[in-house]
Amino acid sequence: MDGNEELTEGFSNNEGAPDDALTRVTGMYKDWFLDYASYVILERAVPAIEDGFKPVQRRIMHSLKELDDGRYNKVANVVGHTMQYHPHGDASIADAMVQIGQKDLLIDTQGNWGNILTGDRAAASRYIEARLSKFALEVIFSPKITEWQLSYDGRKKEPVNLPVKFPLLLAQGAEGIAVGLSTKVLPHNFVELIDASIKHLKGKSFKIYPDFPTSGIIDVTNYNDGLRGGKIRVRARIENIDKNTLVIKEIPYGTNTSSLIDSILKANDKGKIKIKKIEDNTAAEVEILVHLPSGISPDKTIDALYAFTACESSISPLGCIIEDNKPIFMGVTEMLRRSTDSTVELLKAELEIQLNELEEQWHFASLERIFIENRIYREIEEEETWEGVIAAIDEGLKPHTKHLRRAVTEEDIVRLTEIRIKRISKFDLDKAKQHLDSLEDRIAETKNYLANLVDFAIDYFQELKKKYAQGRERKSEIRIFDDIEATKVVIRNTKLYVNREEGFVGTSLRRDEYVTDCSDIDDIIVFTKKGEMMVTKVDSKIFVDKNIIHVAVFKKKDKRTTFNMIYKDGRGGPSYIKRFNVTSITRDKMYDLTNGNANSDVLYFSANPNGEAEVITVHLRQSGSIKKLKWDIDFADVLIKGRTSKGNIVTKYPVKRIELKEKGLSTLKPRKIWFDDIVQRLNVDERGELLGEFRPDDLLLVVNQKGYVKTIVPDLNARFDDDMIVLEKWNPNKPISAIYYDGEKERYYIKRFLIENANREDLIITEHPKSQLELISTDWRPVVELEFVKPRGKEAKANHEVDVEDFIAVKGIKALGNQLTSDKVKNINALESLPYEEPQAQSPNEIEVVEEENVDGENTNKPDSDEESQTTLF
Numbered sequence: 069m070d071g072n073e074e075l076t077e078g079f080s081n082n083e084g085a086p087d088d089a090l091t092r093v094t095g096m097y098k099d100w101f102l103d104y105a106s107y108v109i110l111e112r113a114v115p116a117i118e119d120g121f122k123p124v125q126r127r128i129m130h131s132l133k134e135l136d137d138g139r140y141n142k143v144a145n146v147v148g149h150t151m152q153y154h155p156h157g158d159a160s161i162a163d164a165m166v167q168i169g170q171k172d173l174l175i176d177t178q179g180n181w182g183n184i185l186t187g188d189r190a191a192a193s194r195y196i197e198a199r200l201s202k203f204a205l206e207v208i209f210s211p212k213i214t215e216w217q218l219s220y221d222g223r224k225k226e227p228v229n230l231p232v233k234f235p236l237l238l239a240q241g242a243e244g245i246a247v248g249l250s251t252k253v254l255p256h257n258f259v260e261l262i263d264a265s266i267k268h269l270k271g272k273s274f275k276i277y278p279d280f281p282t283s284g285i286i287d288v289t290n291y292n293d294g295l296r297g298g299k300i301r302v303r304a305r306i307e308n309i310d311k312n313t314l315v316i317k318e319i320p321y322g323t324n325t326s327s328l329i330d331s332i333l334k335a336n337d338k339g340k341i342k343i344k345k346i347e348d349n350t351a352a353e354v355e356i357l358v359h360l361p362s363g364i365s366p367d368k369t370i371d372a373l374y375a376f377t378a379c380e381s382s383i384s385p386l387g388c389i390i391e392d393n394k395p396i397f398m399g400v401t402e403m404l405r406r407s408t409d410s411t412v413e414l415l416k417a418e419l420e421i422q423l424n425e426l427e428e429q430w431h432f433a434s435l436e437r438i439f440i441e442n443r444i445y446r447e448i449e450e451e452e453t454w455e456g457v458i459a460a461i462d463e464g465l466k467p468h469t470k471h472l473r474r475a476v477t478e479e480d481i482v483r484l485t486e487i488r489i490k491r492i493s494k495f496d497l498d499k500a501k502q503h504l505d506s507l508e509d510r511i512a513e514t515k516n517y518l519a520n521l522v523d524f525a526i527d528y529f530q531e532l533k534k535k536y537a538q539g540r541e542r543k544s545e546i547r548i549f550d551d552i553e554a555t556k557v558v559i560r561n562t563k564l565y566v567n568r569e570e571g572f573v574g575t576s577l578r579r580d581e582y583v584t585d586c587s588d589i590d591d592i593i594v595f596t597k598k599g600e601m602m603v604t605k606v607d608s609k610i611f612v613d614k615n616i617i618h619v620a621v622f623k624k625k626d627k628r629t630t631f632n633m634i635y636k637d638g639r640g641g642p643s644y645i646k647r648f649n650v651t652s653i654t655r656d657k658m659y660d661l662t663n664g665n666a667n668s669d670v671l672y673f674s675a676n677p678n679g680e681a682e683v684i685t686v687h688l689r690q691s692g693s694i695k696k697l698k699w700d701i702d703f704a705d706v707l708i709k710g711r712t713s714k715g716n717i718v719t720k721y722p723v724k725r726i727e728l729k730e731k732g733l734s735t736l737k738p739r740k741i742w743f744d745d746i747v748q749r750l751n752v753d754e755r756g757e758l759l760g761e762f763r764p765d766d767l768l769l770v771v772n773q774k775g776y777v778k779t780i781v782p783d784l785n786a787r788f789d790d791d792m793i794v795l796e797k798w799n800p801n802k803p804i805s806a807i808y809y810d811g812e813k814e815r816y817y818i819k820r821f822l823i824e825n826a827n828r829e830d831l832i833i834t835e836h837p838k839s840q841l842e843l844i845s846t847d848w849r850p851v852v853e854l855e856f857v858k859p860r861g862k863e864a865k866a867n868h869e870v871d872v873e874d875f876i877a878v879k880g881i882k883a884l885g886n887q888l889t890s891d892k893v894k895n896i897n898a899l900e901s902l903p904y905e906e907p908q909a910q911s912p913n914e915i916e917v918v919e920e921e922n923v924d925g926e927n928t929n930k931p932d933s934d935e936e937s938q939t940t941l942f
Contacts, residue, residue, distance in 0.1 A: 113244035120237025140197035187324030280321035293399035339561030560585035599662035638665030646715030679736035775833035811838025819885030
């Protein structure tokens with residue numbers, strides 16, 4: 069068979085077969101592919117469970133150990149040394165070494181090793197240096213229990229696996245793509261891994277979650293133990309410096325400051341967000357300043373950064389590792405158990421070797437003592453042959469070796485003959501006995517460790533934590549994220565127009581009527597004179613139907629916007645009145661809001677963002693014996709129902725016109741708002757603490773630990789700082805009481821005040837850096853208790869109660885307040901407030917709205933909007 073015949077051997081003969089017949093790859097091609105795939109999986113891309121290393125990483129660590137003399141080595145030198153074991157180029161070795169060094173665990177680095185925060189690359193390998201860290205020297209190497217194999221060229225020996233006595237794979241993480249297989253084990257916290265290992269050894273359950281060197285905030289709700297199908301959401305830490313400036317202090321894992329800034333600029337160019345400029349002040353720590361134009365909400369911009377930029381991303385873990393030369397999928401909990409159990413076995417092997425060595429030392433020390441103390445060496449003076457010497461010593465030892473733990477071998481006797489005369493002459497019996505006693509103590513201690521192996525392993529992990537845990541605290545904060553709806557936070561970057569007569573809606577109809585600002589991801593809702601409705605995506609030009617009467621941006625699940633409508637049912641039919649919400653629909657489907665008869669016509673229509681109910685006047689045409697041609701109708705008397713409801717009959721006679729007589733007030737109940745402390749957000753879904761019932765004019769009172777007080781609109785998109793200490797519905801007539809420490813005067817002051825300007829932030833303590841807010845109360849008549857510091861040599865002053873209302877009158881918010889006491893205060897405690905009955909304000913009459921499910925299943929009267937009503941008359 070020639071070469072060409074050999075190459076074609078693996079293909080089946082398809083002569084006469086149809087064109088789509090399957091061609092099977094067999095023979096040499098099948099073997100080659102499997103060999104290559106196996107090699108990439110086992111030897112390059114996927115780490116081993118035994119030590120957590122890929123082959124190149126293992127060979128780098130082995131080379132560093134061989135070169136280790138306590139001093140730094142040029143990385144180029146280490147790379148060259150590693151090439152004795154790794155049959156690939158120097159670039160791949162250098163890159164792998166830099167990645168290990170940047171994790172700051174196994175390699176003590178010197179020079180420019182790059183920056184994981186900015187994405188800057190490391191300097192060339194000839195300019196940077198490395199040596200093994202103390203941690204690596206302690207937990208990775210143990211030559212006596214290491215299994216060795218020949219290197220690829222047979223000239224050297226390299227470890228099959230390093231005896232790592234720590235869950236290193238989980239500490240460092242691993243990522244790799246092989247042939248048809250990939251792995252992504254996320255890094256975990258050093259201290260938490262040790263704690264989890266100890267819990268496992270104690271038989272307790274544990275949970276471990278990722279921790280990233282770039283810090284940031286993470287949501288591990290769907291981590292799924294690091295198995296396939298899991299997901300982690302990661303976010304940058306963004307804070308609000310002032311109303312026009314945001315600062316990004318930490319970035320998500322997998323990004324760097326350059327890529328993050330690029331994503332923000334790209335989102336700005338697309339109109340998703342609006343920013344003025346970005347400053348990157350990152351050095352040792354991340355600091356990216358995002359400057360906003362005036363009038364742009366910082367809270368909304370933060371949400372938009374998470375929704376449209378790399379400030380939030382998701383990471384899908386995939387726990388694939390090599391065990392017994394086969395790739396398997398495994399969760400991080402099982403990985404930690406395996407690693408911990410392996411550590412116990414390695415510690416056991418080391419103890420057994422140590423015990424064997426100690427017993428050998430004790431055995432020979434005992435022989436040496438017998439040999440010298442009983443002058444057995446004199447019995448070889450007359451022997452002329454080597455065999456005679458061995459036999460003479462053996463005979464001389466026999467009476468004294470009954471207490472030994474094993475038999476005396478010829479090798480032992482040979483070692484005795486090698487003892488120098490100088491050592492025999494200086495032999496000290498007491499020192500020899502002390503040495504044997506210390507060996508026996510160490511043997512007993514080692515046996516005790518072996519007998520209590522789990523306790524020994526626990527002590528080992530605790531010692532690691534004591535020595536190396538400093539500076540390795542958790543960096544990524546674990547939180548539960550709130551879901552951000554892109555349509556609620558996107559910047560309205562374009563304008564919507566309508567040609568009512570022709571029935572076109574879009575962003576390119578600049579010569580027609582302007583409707584509102586919108587974004588390219590919005591939906592719009594359109595109503596026509598025929599009583600039909602459709603929701604569609606914003607586009608440059610869309611035909612809906614002729615005679616459009618209302619168009620607006622559609623808010624999904626909006627249970628507050630109420631539509632008031634009167635329509636004529638068909639030609640010559642009666643007129644009906646109805647009120648309804650639109651919360652969920654099928655996009656691009658035309659809905660009929662009338663009774664479905666041909667030639668139906670809308671006589672009156674209004675859109676009311678806050679459930680307003682106006683009063684209208686109905687005028688009838690003169691027809692026959694009609695006596696009453698004009699009367700008023702109040703929409704407040706009409707129940708809000710589903711959009712498919714027929715409505716109530718207005719009149720069976722022809723309507724001449726309908727006029728708006730009086731604008732209406734909201735007929736909806738105040739909206740109940742809750743605060744969810746887990747995600748730090750307001751909601752209307754009954755999650756967390758109920759803050760109260762809010763009308764459109766009601767505000768929230770917010771106080772933080774720094775002493776800033778403000779009132780805000782209860783916007784569901786609002787964000788709250790971690791140092792917030794008061795969040796409640798604001799009562800403008802209710803005084804706020806505060807006790808603070810003045811850093812300049814070094815005295816405690818108390819003040820009572822009312823908020824003077826709504827929607828403005830005020831500092832209620834002095835600006836001295838040592839000033840701090842001690843206590844704040846929003847009760848009507850608070851009482852506090854003062855505990856005083858005990859003076860030296862004197863009795864402590866009795867605790868003193870202060871009635872705040874009696875102590876100080878209500879003053880301005882900027883007032884300094886009254887000095888609380890001149891004595892040194894130890895603690896200030898809030899006591900139960902004095903009783904007070906708040907005067908009941910007369911609330912306006914509200915019309916009860918029947919809660920009714922429409923055909924889409926949505927509740928029709930829990931709406932949410934404060935825009936002005938839009939009314940159309942015909």
